[in-house]
Amino acid sequence: MIARLNARRERLVTAALMAPAAAWLFIFLILPFIAILVFAFGERAQAGGYQPAFTFAQFAALPTRAAAFWNTMLLAPVGAFLCLLIAYPVAYFLAVKANPRYRLLLVSLVVVPFWTSLLVRTYAWMFILGSRGIPQLLSIIGLDDIRLINTPFAVLVGIVYGYLPLMIMPIYVSLEKLDRRLLDASSDLGSRPLNTFFRITLPLSLPGVMTGVALVTILLLGEYLIPQLLGGGKVFFIGNALVDLFLQSRNWPFGSAIAVTLVLVVVVVLMSAMRIAFRIAGTRQVDLL
Template identity: 70%
Template sequence: MATATARRTLVTTLLLAPATAWLVVFLVLPFIAVIVFSVGLRAPEGGYQAAFTLAQYANLGARSTAFWNTMVLAPAGALACLLVAYPVAYYLALRVSPRRRLILLALVVIPFWTSLLMRTYAWMYILGARGIPAFLDLIGIPDVRLLNTPGSVMLGIVYGYLPLMILPIYVSLERLDRRLLEASADLGATPVSTFLGVTLPLSLPGVMTGISLVTILLLGEYLIPTLLGGGKVFFIGNALVDLFLQSRNWPFGSAIAVTLVVASVLVLLVANRVTARISGARQVDLI
């Protein structure tokens, strides 16, 4: 018995070794380097100078605008994605035949086949002076500015991240036991009551997964604010690019990066806690 257990342990260790080595080399060690940089000083010519100080963390307020924009627009973008994604996922999971469902799911995923850069450039043209504003000017609504505004950034966020919100919600809804919906209807519940009392609670794990996934990605977003915000809507990702590549203040940039990772971990912890409580409550209700 002991020999069999040891053999299984050895096989498991060998199977996990490549993935573990990959994570250590390309995730853990770089993050440790970032932490070390964050407690250092900027060298006179730029870069990193060895030291041990928390001055970089104390100076985080210097990038308060980037933090504020990110902490406001990232959750708002996730919420906007949710409001658009839930009806789409509901329709795909519960209102479409299996054959049509595959086609519509493919249409949801197809935008990922094109670079986000190209799709964002397309929105730059649509929202730019020769796009929608030109059309509005033709019908008598002049001087409408859509590009380089928080609204254009929000639109780009919803368009770019919508599939990542649709798919986890769709999975939750697709696994939903249809007999629960039928039982609710047989007991006299209205469609709205069935949705609020059965469908929505059972799909909340997928909702939380989509919200956490989109929010975490948006915390480090750089491309959409740069192209659609025109340098007027700064995210933390824009601040990191500026600090590492322009001003070459690696310690300060590392401190911001560590703070960003901590914020992402907090989002995951909160999402997991909420999902666990929802799942527990669901099991109790079903019992």
């Protein structure tokens, strides 16, 4: 009897602790998504906005925004992969090779860019890649007519610069928890450093790698600012299409259909990343969020 009362009390305490977070998620996540889902099956009113209906016409019109989907599905994974290529060596140096005295300082330098607005940093890249930036320097050595701004290259540069810290930190945390005795044992047994890296360090750091890749990719799927400023309206992402549909043409049902599709894509990406991580990492815990 006492055991039952204790168990019931524990459940009540757990429910009370989880209630605020659950209410927050329901009000600010689930309810808005339900509203967007309802809008997606409606029609555009004559003056713009939403008109109640039940039709799949908005989803049938998704191919008209194929360019935005294609750019997002192509550049978002490429940007995440480039971030990974740069972030892993940096995280490895911070976690394994850096002097412990200066490690905290170096990690802080990785976070410093977040102290400045992404808008300001992106405007800085607009000048660097613009006609008075790198192209002007290249023209001095005879390389004329080099266009960097308003291209997919400029968007990728902005993506890597803006999201690189988000890739570095999960990998750093994963490497920082690495048991150094495993590396010492591998070295004592005669394994070469490269072999040790691929057989011990990299597999044990995969949870951090998958966390960084999933985090950056999911955020990039809804990116708006970087394509808008560095792409100059020529490299559209889904986020740019949503802003145009909701604020310019006021076609809320079509914008909602695109938003619902984007959410489904994010869920598929997250579940696929988790499945891949579990297959590669085996029974080790893999935290993507």
